[in-house]
Amino acid sequence: MEKRVSVTISDGVADVRLVRVDKMNALDAAMFDALVATSERLAHEKGVRAVVLSGEGRSFCAGLDMGRFAAMKEKGGNGVAGGEERDLTTRTHGLANFPQQAVWGWRQLPVPVIAAIQGVAFGGGFQLALGADMRFLSPDARMSIMEIKWGLVPDMAGTPILASLVRDDILRELTYTGRIFSAQEAVSYGLATRICDDPRATAFEVAIRAAKRLLNNLSVDPGPALLAESAEQMKLMGSANQLEAVRANIDKRPPRFADA
Numbered sequence: 001m002e003k004r005v006s007v008t009i010s011d012g013v014a015d016v017r018l019v020r021v022d023k024m025n026a027l028d029a030a031m032f033d034a035l036v037a038t039s040e041r042l043a044h045e046k047g048v049r050a051v052v053l054s055g056e057g058r059s060f061c062a063g064l065d066m067g068r069f070a071a072m073k074e075k076g077g078n079g080v081a082g083g084e085e086r087d088l089t090t091r092t093h094g095l096a097n098f099p100q101q102a103v104w105g106w107r108q109l110p111v112p113v114i115a116a117i118q119g120v121a122f123g124g125g126f127q128l129a130l131g132a133d134m135r136f137l138s139p140d141a142r143m144s145i146m147e148i149k150w151g152l153v154p155d156m157a158g159t160p161i162l163a164s165l166v167r168d169d170i171l172r173e174l175t176y177t178g179r180i181f182s183a184q185e186a187v188s189y190g191l192a193t194r195i196c197d198d199p200r201a202t203a204f205e206v207a208i209r210a211a212k213r214l215l216n217n218l219s220v221d222p223g224p225a226l227l228a229e230s231a232e233q234m235k236l237m238g239s240a241n242q243l244e245a246v247r248a249n250i251d252k253r254p255p256r257f258a259d260a
Contacts, residue, residue, distance in 0.1 A: 004034035006056075007041070012049035013207045014042055021057035027124045028065040032102050035128070036093075039105030050207035051109060053132055054116040054200050061125025063146060066250075088155065088230040088237075095223045096157060097230055103157040104226070106131035114207055116199035117192075122146045122180075127158035130165075134206070135192045136199040137183040143191065148178040151245030155233035160225035165190045 008015040016038060018025035025031070042048055055061050086098070093101040106113045115132035123146035129135050145162075147154050154162070154175065162171055166189050174181065174189075186192035196202040236242045241257045248255035 002030065004028075004031040005038050007038055009045065009048060012047055013204060014045070014048050014051045015204075016042075016051055016053045018055040018061060023065065024057065024059040024062035024120070025055040025125070026062045026065040027102075027128075028067065031065075032099060035102040036098065036105055039101075039109065043105075043109055048111060050111050051106070051113040052116060052200065052203045052207055053106065053113055053128075054203070055118070055125075057119075059119030059125075060115070060117040060121045060141075061128055062120055063123030063125045064150075088234050089227065091227070095226050097226075099155065100157040100226055100230070103127050103131040103161075104222075107157070107161070112207065114203040116203040117141050117143075118199060120144075123149075123154075124156050127154055127156040127161075130158055130161040130191075134203075135186075136194055136196045136202050136206075137186060137192045138199050139183055139195055139197070141183040141186070141192075141195075141199075142180050143183075143186055144178055144180045145174045146178045146180075148176065149245065149249060151239070151242030152236055153229060153232050155229045157222075157226060157229075159229045160222040162191075163225070 002020075004018065004020055006015075006017045006019050018031070020026065020028075020031060042051060088097050088099070090097060092098045093104070096104040112134070113132040114134045114136060115129045116136050117129055118138040118141055120142050121129045122142075122144045126143050126145060129143070145154055145158070153159075166174075170189050173179075181189070183192060183195050187195060194202075241255075244255050244257060
């Protein structure tokens, strides 16, 4: 299987990079597997005191692989996030299902995780960035809660994290519209920590141990939110209007939705 994530550990800092450069680090089944395996490995790696999460090439992560949506256009089904058909309401990793663990696994690490973001972080790629404790953005970075474009909801652990970061009305507007927003807007909304000319270099400068376990213990219970986003996604996946949203986007035409 082609490599999706590289890990280098030096002086206690784990340099984790998405390396599917030709696809703007889009999330396919192999990328999900690699992200979950990497966070699980680092959870048991002795001597790691911080993690820097970034994407090689011109973008952090463009979101779900287009091949997933093309397959939905042809066949329907609910295999978007993990490749094969699966019941997303099944908890495979404690509070989370497998696709959620690709994001939630970074939140569970007992050391700081800093995401360095350039280019785009769309949809699932944006949710991956939310898994970090801090997000450093390049001035030209762009982000989007893009799931609505495909007739879906954010279901990779994004909802409980977003609710703790951004004002409710802003969150609703971004989720309902799927609009792309700038690095400057991300900071103003509370979705980014800072804007840096070189996010990766800055992330390494800041990668020091923090009292993360204490902060995690102060968070609200995420279990119900993680399960709820899975249940909502299961209702939408494979429905006539969701598949029409996919077809319309791929065919580059306005969607023709049936009445609910």
